[in-house]
Amino acid sequence: MVQVIKNANVLNQEGELERKTILIEEGKIKTIADPESEIVRNAEKSAQNVTDASGKLVIPGLIDMHVHLREPGFEHKETIETGARSAAQGGFTTIACMPNTRPVTDTPEVVELVLNKAKEADLVKVLPYAAITKNELGRELTDFAALKAAGAIGFTDDGVGVQNAQMMKDAMSLAASMDMPVIAHCEDDSLVVGGYVTEGEFSKRHGIKGIPNESEAIHVGRDILLAEATGVHYHVCHVSTEQSVRLIRLAKSIGIKVTAEVCPHHLVLSDEDIPGMDANWKMNPPLRSPRDVQACIEGLLDGTLDMIVTDHAPHSEEEKAKGMELAPFGIVGFETAFPLLYTKFVETGLWTLDFLVKRMTTDPARVFRLDTGKLEAGAPADLTMIDLGEEKAVDPATFATKGRNTPFTGWKLKGWPVQTWVDGKSVWNNTLQQ
Numbered sequence: 001m002v003q004v005i006k007n008a009n010v011l012n013q014e015g016e017l018e019r020k021t022i023l024i025e026e027g028k029i030k031t032i033a034d035p036e037s038e039i040v041r042n043a044e045k046s047a048q049n050v051t052d053a054s055g056k057l058v059i060p061g062l063i064d065m066h067v068h069l070r071e072p073g074f075e076h077k078e079t080i081e082t083g084a085r086s087a088a089q090g091g092f093t094t095i096a097c098m099p100n101t102r103p104v105t106d107t108p109e110v111v112e113l114v115l116n117k118a119k120e121a122d123l124v125k126v127l128p129y130a131a132i133t134k135n136e137l138g139r140e141l142t143d144f145a146a147l148k149a150a151g152a153i154g155f156t157d158d159g160v161g162v163q164n165a166q167m168m169k170d171a172m173s174l175a176a177s178m179d180m181p182v183i184a185h186c187e188d189d190s191l192v193v194g195g196y197v198t199e200g201e202f203s204k205r206h207g208i209k210g211i212p213n214e215s216e217a218i219h220v221g222r223d224i225l226l227a228e229a230t231g232v233h234y235h236v237c238h239v240s241t242e243q244s245v246r247l248i249r250l251a252k253s254i255g256i257k258v259t260a261e262v263c264p265h266h267l268v269l270s271d272e273d274i275p276g277m278d279a280n281w282k283m284n285p286p287l288r289s290p291r292d293v294q295a296c297i298e299g300l301l302d303g304t305l306d307m308i309v310t311d312h313a314p315h316s317e318e319e320k321a322k323g324m325e326l327a328p329f330g331i332v333g334f335e336t337a338f339p340l341l342y343t344k345f346v347e348t349g350l351w352t353l354d355f356l357v358k359r360m361t362t363d364p365a366r367v368f369r370l371d372t373g374k375l376e377a378g379a380p381a382d383l384t385m386i387d388l389g390e391e392k393a394v395d396p397a398t399f400a401t402k403g404r405n406t407p408f409t410g411w412k413l414k415g416w417p418v419q420t421w422v423d424g425k426s427v428w429n430n431t432l433q434q
Helices: 038-046 080-089 108-121 144-150 165-177 201-206 214-230 242-253 290-301 337-346 353-360 362-367
Strands: 002-011 017-025 028-033 049-052 057-060 062-067 092-097 125-128 182-184 234-236 258-262 383-393 412-422 425-429
Touching: 002 038, 002 353, 002 383, 017 038, 028 038, 057 353, 062 080, 062 337, 062 353, 062 362, 080 092, 080 108, 080 412, 080 425, 092 383, 092 412, 108 125, 108 144, 144 165, 165 182, 165 214, 182 214, 214 234, 214 242, 242 258, 242 290, 258 290, 337 353, 337 412, 353 362
Parallel strands: 002 049, 002 057, 062 092, 092 125, 182 234, 234 258
Antiparallel strands: 002 017, 017 028, 057 383, 383 412, 412 425
16 A cells, blocks of 8 residues: 655754655655655555645654553553553654553563553554563562563563662663663652652642652662663663753763653643642652753753653542542643643744654664654654644643643643554544544
8 A cells, every 4th residue: 555645844864844745655654755756746646545744744753662551450540542542642653651550560461461452452552661570569570581572672660669779780680681671760769758749849838748859869870870780771760850860961971871761741840830739730750840840951952861751641530639649640641742842942942843853753762772763764654743833722621541630731832743653554633623
């Protein structure tokens, strides 16, 4: 089957926009050519499907290497199908899901369940992480070899930090021997008990215990030393503090194999923005100080932080209605990520469009050695079409995810995805409704 996406605005190697036509065959990009070229004219005559992308941006499909799909065990929050549909609506074509499900993704059988559910959904590519320790309890390592053979792409106890340094070192040594990454949720439990916002202006104003920056940075520093000792690829989850950025920058400067990610909410919001005791502003790591926000922005700009992830974490409305103290941590992120960052950073001239796109496509693909994230001949036809001129308010009622837990309700944003293709198949198309 031959498909044509004509008159698309694409980013060239210099980061400039050019008008091109993309030819797709057998789920892969066959060529990217000038719209008036003979190869394009001939292809349009025989193509089974032609999409006119005039005025729209077409980029490699967005990649999100940190998401929570909740299945198995928490299907009232999300299922693999609803999460995948939400991802497609947000322009994502590849997502990596965390193992803190019930049962925990700590056996080959659960890894296979996730992969089979994703195959049944037939929407986006779902890459499962497996747990470092059994039941994420930090007491006994999982069977790394069996989990890798089942399809796990890395090991993490996301949701909780591995508290025991020897356990983490053993995990890193084993992962390194298998050429697999360790992905760390960095949090020292002894410093966070009873906290649910950062230790800062908001916590002081409301007289509540805060979560200090060092609770994250202590584990980052510890794990960097362990990564140096073991040679593992060590990846830091959802960096949120100035101290963590500083430590990662130093580690990279001396050649330690460390990579890191940051979430949109830690780039655009601080604890000083929290309007009150609304649990839609409760997440882990918590929103930090404006100084930390600026450090994360600078870390992303200079390459200390390699990529942007959403940490998409849906919860039911009933759970979030319990208030800031009792509600679970987490916000949804798939469907607001690109327009939020485009509006706040590209439209304002702080970032180039090319920079934002690379941090959400090329860079995560590079770090995790994926064959996606490229707009070139021979690459999988994982593509996202975006209307950079479309402006609308964030309305959770339109989300495909089961979660409605977002602090961005009502925000007017530009740059909304309008169509998503995975291996050449259109998995979401909003242009039909326009």
